[in-house]
Each structure stands twice: as structure tokens, then as C-alpha cells.
Amino acid sequence: MPYLVRDHLFIGNIGDAAEVLQHGSDEITHILSVLxxxxxxxxxxxxxxxSIPTKEIRKEYVGYSGNADAITDETKSSSTPKKLLxxxxxxxxxxxxxRMAVPLRDMENENLLDxxxxxxxxxxxxxKEGSVLVHCFAGVSRRYCFYMARMLILLGGWLRPNFLVQ
Structure with a gap:
């Protein structure tokens, strides 16, 4: 069962997301999958x-604008692998x-800032449009990362990556 943590913001695990995707929800309209x-x-x-039906809206790659027209024949044939954002x-x-699906592994060296x-x-x-469920696999670490980042930004606005010193 997803947990409501703020107005229109739920957090959960893969089981919660599967339940919503298969059987629907009266509240949840959007899903952020971090798997x-x-x-x-x-x-x-x-x-x-x-079995969950889908229809792709778009894919965005790191360094590209996100619409299909922006990925030219030149970038398609590039030997440099594109990382899916x-x-x-x-x-x-x-x-x-x-559903927005963000491919992130639950590993220390994974860069969540990207x-x-x-x-x-x-x-x-x-x-603004409804309610969102943010989930990862077990519901333990990745989902909380994005929830906590959101809370810190709301409280002070100082966490955006362009303000971080690396």
C-alpha cells in the first residue's frame, strides 16, 4: 500500500506500483519508477x-533534448553509447x-544528481495534475532520495545540482 507523505505525493515499492498499474487508483495519476x-x-x-500495457511518449538521453527529432542520423550512428535519462x-x-521511468541502480557509485x-x-x-507515486524496488533508498531532495529544496532552495560544489 503506498504511503501518502504530502498532499498528492505517495511513496511505495514495486508491489505498490504494480497494484496501481494493474488495477487502477482513485487518487494516483502519475508514477515515477526509479528502478x-x-x-x-x-x-x-x-x-x-x-502484463502492463504501455504506449511510449518519449525517451530522453543524457545530453539530448528529449524529442525524437533532436536525435539525428548522426547521433544514432555515433559509437558513443547514449545513457537513457x-x-x-x-x-x-x-x-x-x-509513468516516468528513470534507470538508476541501487548502488553507491550511481549518480543520482544527473x-x-x-x-x-x-x-x-x-x-498539479493529480497525485504521484514515487517508487523504487524495495521502497527503501532511491525513492526517499528524491522525496528528501524535494523537501530540502522546498525548505531552502539550496540543493539543486547547479548549487552543489563537487
């Missing part, structure tokens, strides 16, 4: 028998949810 893979197939790999899709029963702004923007926009 090691952005693919919806991650859910069926986690638990066999789960996020996948945005309609998902779930009747494709009624907007995804921080886009995730926080998605959370804020989602809360």
Missing part, C-alpha cells in the same frame, strides 16, 4: 504473470497513468 531498468518488462521479470509513457489499465532535476520537475508537475 535499475526503465522497461515496463521489469515488472513481469519481478513477478511472472504481470528517462522514459515517459502512458501505462496501466486503459493507459490512464503517466536525474534529480527531471525527477523533481516530474513530481511537481504531477502533483
Amino acid at each position: 535499475s531498468s526503465a522497461s515496463i518488462s521489469f515488472f513481469s521479470e519481478w513477478r511472472s504473470g504481470i 528517462y522514459l515517459l509513457e502512458n501505462a496501466g489499465k486503459d493507459l490512464k497513468f503517466i 536525474s534529480l532535476d527531471v525527477c523533481l520537475d516530474f513530481i511537481e508537475e504531477s502533483r
Whole structure:
């Protein structure tokens, strides 16, 4: 069961997200999935028998603008691998949810700052349009990272990556 932590903001784990995506929700309209893979197939790999329909809206890669027109033939043929920043899709029963999937592994060396702004923007926009569920696999670390970053920004505005000294 997802936990309501602020107005229009829920946190949970993969089981909570699967339940919402399969059976719907009266409150949740958006889902931020922070898992090691952005693919919806991650859910069926986690638990066999789960089938969640999706329709891709767009993919954004680190260093690219996010719309398909911005990825030219030259960038497609580039030998430099593109790192997926996020996948945005309609998902779930009747494709009624907007799901942003951010591929982040639960490892110490994973750079969460690359995804921080886009995730926080998605959370804020989602809360204006409905309610958002932020989840990772176990519901322990990655989801709280984005929730706490959002809270710190609201309290002082000093955490945005462009203000961090590295």
C-alpha cells in the first residue's frame, strides 16, 4: 500500500506500483519508477504473470533534448553509447497513468544528481495534475532520495545540482 507523505505525493515499492498499474487508483495519476531498468518488462521479470500495457511518449538521453527529432542520423550512428535519462509513457489499465521511468541502480557509485532535476520537475508537475507515486524496488533508498531532495529544496532552495560544489 503506498504511503501518502504530502498532499498528492505517495511513496511505495514495486508491489505498490504494480497494484496501481494493474488495477487502477482513485487518487494516483502519475508514477515515477526509479528502478535499475526503465522497461515496463521489469515488472513481469519481478513477478511472472504481470502484463502492463504501455504506449511510449518519449525517451530522453543524457545530453539530448528529449524529442525524437533532436536525435539525428548522426547521433544514432555515433559509437558513443547514449545513457537513457528517462522514459515517459502512458501505462496501466486503459493507459490512464503517466509513468516516468528513470534507470538508476541501487548502488553507491550511481549518480543520482544527473536525474534529480527531471525527477523533481516530474513530481511537481504531477502533483498539479493529480497525485504521484514515487517508487523504487524495495521502497527503501532511491525513492526517499528524491522525496528528501524535494523537501530540502522546498525548505531552502539550496540543493539543486547547479548549487552543489563537487
